[in-house]
Amino acid sequence: MTTTPTRTRRPQKATHREGRRHSRPAARRRNWAGGLAGWLWLAVVAVPLYWTLITSLKDRSRYYASNPLVPSSDPTLENYRLVIESDFLRYFANSVVVTVGAVLPAVVFSFMAAYAIVRGWRMRALRAMNGLFLMGLAIPLQATVIPVYLIIIKLHLYDSLPALILPSIAFAIPLSVLVLANFIRDVPKELFDSMRVDGATEWTTLWRLAAPLTRPAVLTVTVFNALTIWNGFLLPLVLTQSPDRRTLPLALWTFQGQYGVNVPAVLAAVVLTTLPVLALYAFGRRQLLSGLTAGFSR
């Protein structure tokens, strides 16, 4: 996986070298303030992460006596065993169900809506809907949580995984529609026209033309929504109650309440819950990062 970014970056690097030789002033390279900030920030970010990781591998009894920044000479996975035995596999499964269950419909629905908005811009109803979604971007999720709780109770979904899925879809829609519409708008109009000449319906055009051509944007939106929903805390806190409905962030919090004094175990839980996301980060860093800023760069 690491070869892909390297390969794509190489041309940039070459042009840059060229640019520096000819046009880039020498003074611009000596950005000491930026450099200082850069290395300092590295320490600020890395030290807590490093401390969390090494402490999670320490034996509980020896943890208090040891130097906190020196890794244990005799690392143990005992803390991880305790975490996994505390039902974390179930919480992991719950998180997967909620994330997949919400992200798939959210992206498909958003894509369909974005397509309709771009292709049907002449229709007042679709423009109005676009306005509604834009306004939705300014609604803070917390502010609507009380009525959402009421609706979920009325639907007899309280304390179930669908209770988490439905509002998550709703809140993923505005940003997804905005980003996807931006990209669908970039598809050359002639392509749509030629599809129509060939007799394709909007439905086929949507899946055969628009979807393949905007694949990177779809991936980006998927990743962003998945991350947001995976890390969500408020909805599980308010909409579920039984231990076996917990998703990872909520389980982490209750685990801390139970084992608070056992610092290495709590930190092992932190590491375990973040491991899947970090694996994804190692795997598709560029997609993740572009996913995070999508919609702002345009």
Add this chain to the structure above:
Amino acid sequence: MSSLIGLPRRREPRSILPWLAAPALLVFVGFAVVPLVGVFALSFTTWDGIGAIRPSGLTSWRAVLTDPGLPHALWVTFLVMAVSWVVQTPLSILLGTFLAGRQRYRAVLGVVYFVPLMLSSAAIAIAYEALLDPNFGLGAGLGIQTLSQDWLGRPGLAFGVVVFVVSWQFIPFHSLIYQGGVQQIPKSLYEAAQLDGAGRIRQFFGITLPQLKHTVITSSTLMVVGSLTFFDLIFVLTEGGPGDATRVLALDMYKRGFQAGLMGPASAIAVILVLVGLALALLLRRLGGRDAGASQLEGA
């Protein structure tokens, strides 16, 4: 569905477009628009979260508006917003400019910088709670007095910790935005400045900063409106404490509603939260002009 439409007449295919939009609209109306109207309606009722909902006129509003807790929560929310803006913006610009350079090692540092973006607020808060523990945390382990204070037990310190952890979590994101902004500045501007003999610092203040104006507004909008939604982090880290030192609006709403069973007043707080959010978004939009479409992430 496509088979039903048949021959490609000009009008016919377009008519399915509203249907394509229907599922998204349905879910969004059901779980975002209705709740938004609902929270307004609920602010005129009395409800404990379990029993029956009874209309009660302005009782909740009167209770909320006369409670000294509200101005306090507004003040704390504003302070968190302002202080974290002041801390995050210069650092993000500096780091963004730094990352925009093409040196290899900067890209490598970038890999580490963005890790906090992947973590849940709950995980971050829990790790910091352990790290800052006055007896068993990092400072105590190293035996450094100044680092082993009761960080979360004293109001001023706890507030500082909240701002620090917020910055730790979100500076990477804003650096990423600024990195993109800096990379879009035309190189010719720097060449011209170079010919005029402007040094590194004058180039930064004369070219980089003014050229980043729109990026600053985008980033600030996200920062300011986003700060209204710091719930998870503060809830797990301090639960609004010690006392009510870090009790921001969102937390105030949760505690009144779901812990004290006062859903009416909590809904009134939620309405205030929505209004503050919209007002800030509009204000920054006015400042922003063309970047108006960028007040995006606050809902996400």
